[in-house]
Amino acid sequence: MSHKITTFLMFDGQAEEAMTFYRSLFADAEVLSLTKYGPEGPGAEGSITHAAFTLAGQQFMCMDSSEKHPFGFTPSVSLYVTCVDEAEIDRLYAALSEGGTELMPLGNYGFSTKFGWCSDRFGVSWQLTLA
The missing domain is CATH 3.30.720.100 (Signal recognition particle alu RNA binding heterodimer, srp9/1)
Structure with a gap:
């Protein structure tokens, strides 16, 4: 199975x-x-x-959720997106971080020439990197 x-x-x-x-x-x-x-x-x-x-x-x-609960999303779990080019990573990071929280601004962190991490306005965490 x-x-x-x-x-x-x-x-x-x-x-x-x-x-x-x-x-x-x-x-x-x-x-x-x-x-x-x-x-x-x-x-x-x-x-x-x-x-x-x-x-x-x-x-x-x-x-x-039909119930109120004391927890929400956390950055310790995130959606990881490999972007095909700089235009895509710039567009996605701008849209996803708007109204949210920047955890790591777009930049070169050694493991990727361009990487960014943010939580969107709904609290969902996203990591974006160039291929």
Whole structure:
């Protein structure tokens, strides 16, 4: 039996906004499935119960938590993107860091001629590097 591992992102009411934003940044991005809470709950009506989507051919899942919790995303787990050229890394870093937190500004850190690490406005951490 072959196992499949998929990144699952749990948001607090911003899953659809985040998914739409990420899909606008990456090629080969699409929504595979999407279900929302109805008036019966348990989450806020119209928020995402479960969604599956792809970015650059990689599958992700996300949801809006129906419960408040004392934790969020942490930079100790991040999405690592190998960019094909400087234009791509500059575009992605600018978009992903806007409204978020720069953890390592774009620069040459020895292991990559251009690398940057940020948490986006939703709290998801991204590491971007040149190929």
